[in-house]
Amino acid sequence: MQNEQILLTRQQMAWWLVIGEDQLLVAQGEQPIPFGCLDELPFPNLDAFEQLVVGEYEGYPVNLVVLPDLNLDMRFGEYQGLRYLLGKVSDELFNLAGRAFQIINFLNTHRFCGQCGQPMHRIDWELAMKCYQCGHRCYPRVSPCIIVAIRRGKQVLLANHVRHNRPGHEIYTTLAGFTEAGETLEQCVEREVFEEAGIRVKNIRYIKSQPWPFPHSLMMGFIADYAGGELNIDKNELNDAGWFSFDDLPLLPPHGTIARLLIEKVRQRCR
Template identity: 45%
Template structure:
């Protein structure tokens, strides 16, 4: 449970997810691995002046969020690291906590005024929310659900390069859930809109928070059912069916896209054995 606007107990070392924009503080204690500060609040510059909250725990130790400003002092052993780099250099647990911290910081930054009457809001002390003292509206952090699906056909997997993907990087299909849709509705609609095909045997695999800025990726795999592959040019630059043992560059395994691709590879290899 998130405990908003609190500090840890005096002289108690806790982990700190220190957020500045979409960057987090890394102590560089472990080369190549994300390692947030472990300190009591008394040793954290301006801890009493900035927004802090308890956002979870890691290996039995409390984890606190600290929302930095650009001029907030830094210790010599600290460095700002982009959150996307953190994904590649951390455990799933640390990435999820860092993602939570960045999403909370983003929520507080973008919800300073009431969306109903325009008056300034205040933070709720009991839950993660902001409350308008004028009209009474309570606002909570926005979470945008997204489906992401790996599609297979025999030994092939469908991969495409989105218009915002780096050159040469291919991934699976994804899209936002629209109002009134189930996840399954979204999956079938997005697959058809982006590729012109239909799928069957849809199976949920796992999910991943994706704080760019506030998505929740829900991962599925599905089997090709029918239709001719026709890519949506406004969304996808190129793509096609690739043999599972001859893939182009794909997202790292720590991303949910990479996880879905490896899941399909594993299942097809198991069938072939």
């Protein structure tokens, strides 16, 4: 993808992703992503900071502004993590915000060459970093992973992951895992489900993908049917797992996540 390093004029209307220290400046009101021109928005002087157009939304550029820290006088709103946007903005705008966070992660983690150790430099015609000592070039990392909702009759398999363990606020979601080298997505579904839950699946069907910028995953969503085996969870990955009827569900992941979409797809098939 082209690295659109376009400096916007102060009078140009745009969406503004102002990010520093993994925090996003969000506006008060119904639309948390600031929109307008710099001359009208109550920002301090952002011209001094690095800017990058990361895409377009509703006919207007989406501009990333990288802050060195959060010690700026921002009366426009407050700073929040990226997850704050889930369910509050469209999927397209959320993905553009996620792209912005992934770009910052890429630039911060590729300052030096992994081949010879010399400083890396931004390329101005594409989103890449290059070492002019040895010629090594790097692009933003994308980690493919699967996520799957499993149906057994009129039930769905849901699990509380170790990383989601918040006592009193336990979220139950679908199974997921990273694809290994030389593995198809379908093989990854079968392996991850067996490793984490001890069961076999069949009728694996692809539904949809979602960029998941925590920090740089691409989630490939599937649904599948239970094929056999007893639940035997990997305690390193899961705190708990079980088969749930749709009239008695635990706390689910929020709308806007591909996990919730897959659960709703299984719900439709159970009617």
